[in-house]
Amino acid sequence: MGKKKVFVVSHSHWDREWYMPFEKHRLRLVELLDEVLDLIDTDPKFNSFQLDGQAIIIDDYLAMRPENQPRIEKAVAAGKLRVGPFYVLQDDFLISPESHVKDFQIGRATAEKYGNMMGIGYFPDTFGNMGQTPQMLKLAGLDAVAFGRGVKPTGLNNQVSDGNFESAYSEMNWVGPDQSQVLGILFANWYSNGNEVPVEKAEAKAYWLEKLADVERYASTDNLLMMNGVDHQPVQKDITQALAVAQELFPDYEFIHSNLDDYLAAVKADLPEDLSTINGELTSQETDGWYTLTNTASSRIYLKQENAKVQRQLINEATQLAAVMSTDGQYPQAQLTYAWKLLLENQIHDSITGCSVDPVHREMMTRFEKVSQIAEAIRDKAQASLVAEINTAVFPAETTPFVVINPSGSSKSGVIKAEVELDRALFKDGRPDAQFAKMQLIAQQKRHYVVIDADGQEVTGEITGFTTRFDADLPTDRFRVPYIGVYAQVEVFVKDLAAFSWQTFALKQVDRALTYFDQPQSSLISANHTLENQYLKVAVSAVDGSLNILDKKTQKTYQRMAVIEDTGDMGNEYIYKETADQQRIYSTDQAPRIQIKRDTEKVATIEIISTLSIPKQATPQLAYEQRAVIDITHRQATRSSELIDLELHTLVTLEADNPVLKFDVTYDNQALDHRLRVLFPTGLATTENESESIFEVVKRPNQPEKDWQNPTNPQRQQAFVNLHDDQGGVTVANDGLNEYEILPKNNTIAITLLRCVGELGDWGYFLTPEAQCQGAQHASFALIFHNEQATDRLTSYQLARAFAIPCLTQGTTRHTGNRPTADTWLTIQDSAQAFAVTGVERDQNQDLVVRGYNLDRTAHPIQVSVNDATGDLIDFQSQPIAQDCQTPLQNAEIRSYRFKANQ
Numbered sequence: 001m002g003k004k005k006v007f008v009v010s011h012s013h014w015d016r017e018w019y020m021p022f023e024k025h026r027l028r029l030v031e032l033l034d035e036v037l038d039l040i041d042t043d044p045k046f047n048s049f050q051l052d053g054q055a056i057i058i059d060d061y062l063a064m065r066p067e068n069q070p071r072i073e074k075a076v077a078a079g080k081l082r083v084g085p086f087y088v089l090q091d092d093f094l095i096s097p098e099s100h101v102k103d104f105q106i107g108r109a110t111a112e113k114y115g116n117m118m119g120i121g122y123f124p125d126t127f128g129n130m131g132q133t134p135q136m137l138k139l140a141g142l143d144a145v146a147f148g149r150g151v152k153p154t155g156l157n158n159q160v161s162d163g164n165f166e167s168a169y170s171e172m173n174w175v176g177p178d179q180s181q182v183l184g185i186l187f188a189n190w191y192s193n194g195n196e197v198p199v200e201k202a203e204a205k206a207y208w209l210e211k212l213a214d215v216e217r218y219a220s221t222d223n224l225l226m227m228n229g230v231d232h233q234p235v236q237k238d239i240t241q242a243l244a245v246a247q248e249l250f251p252d253y254e255f256i257h258s259n260l261d262d263y264l265a266a267v268k269a270d271l272p273e274d275l276s277t278i279n280g281e282l283t284s285q286e287t288d289g290w291y292t293l294t295n296t297a298s299s300r301i302y303l304k305q306e307n308a309k310v311q312r313q314l315i316n317e318a319t320q321l322a323a324v325m326s327t328d329g330q331y332p333q334a335q336l337t338y339a340w341k342l343l344l345e346n347q348i349h350d351s352i353t354g355c356s357v358d359p360v361h362r363e364m365m366t367r368f369e370k371v372s373q374i375a376e377a378i379r380d381k382a383q384a385s386l387v388a389e390i391n392t393a394v395f396p397a398e399t400t401p402f403v404v405i406n407p408s409g410s411s412k413s414g415v416i417k418a419e420v421e422l423d424r425a426l427f428k429d430g431r432p433d434a435q436f437a438k439m440q441l442i443a444q445q446k447r448h449y450v451v452i453d454a455d456g457q458e459v460t461g462e463i464t465g466f467t468t469r470f471d472a473d474l475p476t477d478r479f480r481v482p483y484i485g486v487y488a489q490v491e492v493f494v495k496d497l498a499a500f501s502w503q504t505f506a507l508k509q510v511d512r513a514l515t516y517f518d519q520p521q522s523s524l525i526s527a528n529h530t531l532e533n534q535y536l537k538v539a540v541s542a543v544d545g546s547l548n549i550l551d552k553k554t555q556k557t558y559q560r561m562a563v564i565e566d567t568g569d570m571g572n573e574y575i576y577k578e579t580a581d582q583q584r585i586y587s588t589d590q591a592p593r594i595q596i597k598r599d600t601e602k603v604a605t606i607e608i609i610s611t612l613s614i615p616k617q618a619t620p621q622l623a624y625e626q627r628a629v630i631d632i633t634h635r636q637a638t639r640s641s642e643l644i645d646l647e648l649h650t651l652v653t654l655e656a657d658n659p660v661l662k663f664d665v666t667y668d669n670q671a672l673d674h675r676l677r678v679l680f681p682t683g684l685a686t687t688e689n690e691s692e693s694i695f696e697v698v699k700r701p702n703q704p705e706k707d708w709q710n711p712t713n714p715q716r717q718q719a720f721v722n723l724h725d726d727q728g729g730v731t732v733a734n735d736g737l738n739e740y741e742i743l744p745k746n747n748t749i750a751i752t753l754l755r756c757v758g759e760l761g762d763w764g765y766f767l768t769p770e771a772q773c774q775g776a777q778h779a780s781f782a783l784i785f786h787n788e789q790a791t792d793r794l795t796s797y798q799l800a801r802a803f804a805i806p807c808l809t810q811g812t813t814r815h816t817g818n819r820p821t822a823d824t825w826l827t828i829q830d831s832a833q834a835f836a837v838t839g840v841e842r843d844q845n846q847d848l849v850v851r852g853y854n855l856d857r858t859a860h861p862i863q864v865s866v867n868d869a870t871g872d873l874i875d876f877q878s879q880p881i882a883q884d885c886q887t888p889l890q891n892a893e894i895r896s897y898r899f900k901a902n903q
Contacts, residue, residue, distance in 0.1 A: 053122030076115030150282025194226025289710030300354030305736030572761025
């Protein structure tokens with residue numbers, strides 16, 4: 001029997017921004033890498049330094065040390081610096097599937113720019129691990145992963161029994177929902193188990209006696225992993241001397257200063273047959289539930305809402321439309337990559353989670369704004385190019401065409417708002433003030449219009465107002481052209497506008513005034529504030545403002561829906577902890593004011609104004625407990641007796657021909673230390689819920705495991721959460737509201753709207769007053785009901801994913817073109833409604849790529865085509881895979897279609 005090998009890996013877990021702002025952390029990063037490079041040059045026994053799995057570290061360093069780029073390149077090429085595989089250490093659950101793909105693609109490209117990429121997935125400190133990690137790693141060309149959370153044994157709680165998320169060893173097989181399998185390496189004693197190795201013999205002996213026993217307790221082979229570093233740890237300069245001392249003291253072991261790639265190779269060659277197998281997502285399900293850090297999904301919800309908006313702009317609008325239009329090799333790859341890098345900076349696990357100090361999150365909002373500006377510019381250019389190619393000459397003379405574009409994966413029915421330019425006055429033809437006056441006169445004229453389709457038929461639509469304002473064209477071949485324009489605000493009703501399609505309309509001037517919306521022949525509102533269409537009947541209670549909703553598909557009535565709950569919160573940015581008094585206030589505690597905001601035959605909105613009298617803040621006890629760094633599980637603070645009014649304005653909207661019931665809540669939050677949730681009691685007979693996660697609809701138990709002690713059981717979602725039984729079900733869609741919980745009473749779906757706390761938490765005392773989220777707030781969500789059929793349920797998921805993706809509009813002129821007035825750029829034949837498209841882009845070869853996943857755990861036939869071509873299947877690296885695109889979409893499969901640029 002040979003010696004046991006101790007692989008010691010030097011690293012520093014580098015939270016790019018956290019308890020200090022980014023630039024302060026970066027100054028320390030520069031010092032760290034300066035020392036690492038010097039150590040590489042002076043100590044030939046120093047094997048390598050791992051850059052924490054994130055290639056952005058190189059970019060951050062070289063921004064301040066550009067003169068050291070040759071040293072970086074030399075070190076990476078020689079394997080002395082281990083880079084990638086990701087660009088940033090992302091959060092697993094709060095960013096989009098496409099963000100994860102871009103994180104890998106940009107991370108690989110950055111690593112390979114300087115040398116080689118580290119060959120293992122690396123998730124040392126994500127707050128749980130997504131279930132599709134095995135399949136995603138396989139598609140990225142990796143077959144192993146190192147991670148720190150989600151499975152026992154871990155940290156200080158190294159106890160293993162017989163659970164679904166426990167492993168006998170620190171090495172295990174991890175199987176995803178599609179049955180993809182990778183080797184998992186758990187940091188059972190954390191990623192600091194080999195930190196600060198002593199050189200002095202007496203200290204070294206005591207150190208290694210303890211550390212070797214800890215690591216041997218879980219290792220499945222004679223290859224022992226010791227991680228020499230921790231959060232923001234300076235490099236241990238004498239590590240090779242320390243290992244020489246260790247070798248002298250423990251001659252039965254072989255101490256190797258090494259790297260994860262070499263360690264992984266050694267482990268793979270020596271694995272036993274009795275490895276444990278873990279399945280799906282790893283979120284510390286079998287712990288006491290206090291430190292899963294799931295409540296980071298509700299910290300600073302404004303960040304999540306902005307992230308959702310900017311991701312839509314970048315993925316569904318800018319990237320998709322640019323990909324569709326870039327048939328001439330002009331796809332803005334570099335510009336989009338720049339935008340993705342900026343966005344990924346915001347999607348790091350201590351950033352998008354909202355668990356850093358205030359300056360970090362202020363800078364994030366600036367980054368979001370930058371990404372939004374780039375996305376808007378790329379979208380507008382691509383959209384204008386598309387519209388310019390549409391043959392609008394089919395419309396009659398003297399009409400003004402405009403195009404409605406549906407970039408989502410579901411057909412749309414409802415009222416679409418557009419702005420159409422009617423006239424303009426150029427600065428070159430007169431003084432700006434004179435031109436403005438001229439356009440004002442046009443806007444004030446009582447001109448009447450109807451909306452027509454390409455066949456000349458009138459459709460439901462009208463002009464709701466006129467605007468006069470400055471604008472300018474910015475041609476690429478001449479100087480700017482400023483003007484004053486007059487614009488019509490138009491509303492048009494569309495029915496079943498196909499996914500990934502456009503339809504063209506036009507304004508036609510007429511002699512008569514038409515008021516399709518203001519004076520309807522029929523109404524969606526009946527007596528006693530009841531909204532009704534062919535799908536739903538929604539009654540608003542004048543007594544308490546709750547909703548009783550009849551789902552006409554199933555004839556089931558859901559009672560007391562959309563009640564808003566307020567509770568105290570004495571937790572921190574990581575963890576919600578209800579105040580000790582458990583004082584709860586509901587929107588139903590007082591009678592509301594109810595107003596009809598709109599009542600037409602195509603759309604109707606009722607406003608519910610609820611006033612909650614809530615405590616202004618927690619008692620001073622909380623401030624003491626924060627200063628004393630008392631763990632939240634031992635806090636005893638309560639809510640103050642001073643009350644303030646919180647006025648909630650809830651708009652409930654129902655449209656004709658649309659099964660989606662939409663909600664928009666606005667309010668001015670002036671209270672501290674509290675949480676708002678909206679409650680949907682379903683009464684459904686089920687013990688499981690389904691929620692959209694990353695490339696997966698994950699099934700989770702409604703109630704936690706037996707060891708769970710936290711009174712709450714929060715979970716994370718992307719676009720929706722669902723409960724259903726054998727009679728039907730409810731899907732709740734959201735726009736940037738990533739936290740939900742299933743409450744046992746009536747199987748209630750609770751969606752967090754706001755959580756207000758005043759400290760970071762974790763290892764010290766860091767006040768975060770801006771995490772109290774005072775000021776104007778909003779939240780958007782929707783209800784979609786379905787029957788017992790799986791296809792109807794999956795359709796509700798598609799509608800939920802499309803809920804927050806708006807239609808785009810573009811005014812234009814009459815002109816000839818080679819595109820029809822209505823068409824689709826992507827066709828999906830999928831009778832089960834199972835394939836969810838996550839992104840449409842062009843790869844490095846200018847080939848069109850369509851990526852998505854199976855919403856279901858059942859195989860379904862599917863055909864994805866572009867211009868009648870079916871393409872082939874590729875991985876995340878645009879490499880072909882040995883699978884025919886005509887094969888059925890498999891259980892939980894992630895699939896990327898490639899269409900050659902010349903197709």
